[in-house]
Amino acid sequence: MTKQEALFSYTLRLGDNALILGHRLSEWSSKGPLLEEDIAMTNMALDLIGRADAMLKYAAQVEGKGRTEDDLAYKRGERQFLCNLIVQLPNGDFGYTIARQLIMSAFDICLYEELVKSKDETIAAISAKAVKEVKYHLKFATDWTLRLGDGTEESHQRIQKSFNDIWMYTGELFEMNEVDAILIKEGIAVDLNSLKARWKKIMTEVLLEATLTVPADTYMQTGSRKGVHTESLGYILAEMQYLQRAYPDAKW
Amino acid sequence: MSTKDSQGQLWEVFIQANPGIPHKHAGSVHATDKEMALQNARDLYTRRSEGTSIWVVPSAAIVASAPEDSGMLFDPSNDKPYRHPTFYVMPEGAKNI
Numbered sequence: 001m002t003k004q005e006a007l008f009s010y011t012l013r014l015g016d017n018a019l020i021l022g023h024r025l026s027e028w029s030s031k032g033p034l035l036e037e038d039i040a041m042t043n044m045a046l047d048l049i050g051r052a053d054a055m056l057k058y059a060a061q062v063e064g065k066g067r068t069e070d071d072l073a074y075k076r077g078e079r080q081f082l083c084n085l086i087v088q089l090p091n092g093d094f095g096y097t098i099a100r101q102l103i104m105s106a107f108d109i110c111l112y113e114e115l116v117k118s119k120d121e122t123i124a125a126i127s128a129k130a131v132k133e134v135k136y137h138l139k140f141a142t143d144w145t146l147r148l149g150d151g152t153e154e155s156h157q158r159i160q161k162s163f164n165d166i167w168m169y170t171g172e173l174f175e176m177n178e179v180d181a182i183l184i185k186e187g188i189a190v191d192l193n194s195l196k197a198r199w200k201k202i203m204t205e206v207l208l209e210a211t212l213t214v215p216a217d218t219y220m221q222t223g224s225r226k227g228v229h230t231e232s233l234g235y236i237l238a239e240m241q242y243l244q245r246a247y248p249d250a251k252w
Numbered sequence: 253m254s255t256k257d258s259q260g261q262l263w264e265v266f267i268q269a270n271p272g273i274p275h276k277h278a279g280s281v282h283a284t285d286k287e288m289a290l291q292n293a294r295d296l297y298t299r300r301s302e303g304t305s306i307w308v309v310p311s312a313a314i315v316a317s318a319p320e321d322s323g324m325l326f327d328p329s330n331d332k333p334y335r336h337p338t339f340y341v342m343p344e345g346a347k348n349i
Contacts, residue, residue, distance in 0.1 A: 034259050036281050036292035043295045143287050 149210025
């Protein structure tokens with residue numbers, strides 16, 4: 001694998017995570033528990049899709065085969081996507097979405113605060129913008145975890161179950177392969193192992209304050225780094241890519 | 253406030269568009285606590301770079317004048333045009349006085 005191939009794969013991974021999580025959050029449009037939360041969720045969706053746009057644009061440029069960010073978003077098949085499994089999971093109830101958002105925002109703050117120092121200038125610049133957005137997402141998800149965890153008997157039980165159910169998708173966030181090895185050596189990528197302690201600390205502090213229990217690390221799901229995804233990703237792409245598939249090259 | 257409202261308490265939102273100028277009433281939001289009120293206000297009223305600062309105030313904490321008192325409160329100033337600085341010539345180049 002060349003450095004260029006590794007960089008293409010890495011930027012796809014970052015872009016796809018933002019794109020698919022953004023798509024999931026956008027599904028809350030008109031369905032939030034309060035009008036205000038509805039807008040908060042779609043605001044975060046826009047932050048994420050904006051990040052995906054920038055990252056996929058750069059991926060297309062790195063690849064150098066004349067594809068655009070839209071080609072990468074709308075014309076790749078499921079197996080070519082490199083997003084983590086956790087971002088594909090269906091939204092569930094509001095608490096489940098909050099649990100997933102806390103996990104991802106805590107991961108993203110650890111990741112992007114390091115990527116700001118990347119030797120790749122484009123990744124560093126996108127990361128600098130992402131850090132500001134993610135700080136807000138983390139605050140939003142933290143506050144809601146506290147409200148639901150330390151709320152009523154029912155909200156406590158439901159969000160605890162959400163964290164228990166989703167926990168087996170967290171191990172995969174830290175998996176690394178040849179792509180990481182090549183780019184870490186170049187000073188472009190971050191050693192994901194080095195983020196784990198901080199991520200765990202954030203999660204533990206928030207969950208304990210919310211009177212919740214941190215689930216045990218037992219069995220962990222895997223697959224996305226190889227393009228093996230949950231069944232949900234196919235449904236997401238079917239909806240997201242429908243227009244470009246049915247009317248290729250359609251423009252506004 | 254109506255007890256039927258299940259969306260939380262009502263808060264009034266004030267946005268300052270630029271440093272140094274007054275906070276202006278922008279609208280209201282629902283929220284169950286002050287942190288959530290601030291976040292909701294941010295998400296609803298500053299998405300298009302409208303603000304540099306936000307205040308949120310519980311709507312119940314606002315004391316408002318009653319419409320039936322408006323005669324007593326506001327009419328007496330109608331015949332006192334000398335209270336307005338309209339008799340001065342605006343200095344050239346000044347945008348506000």
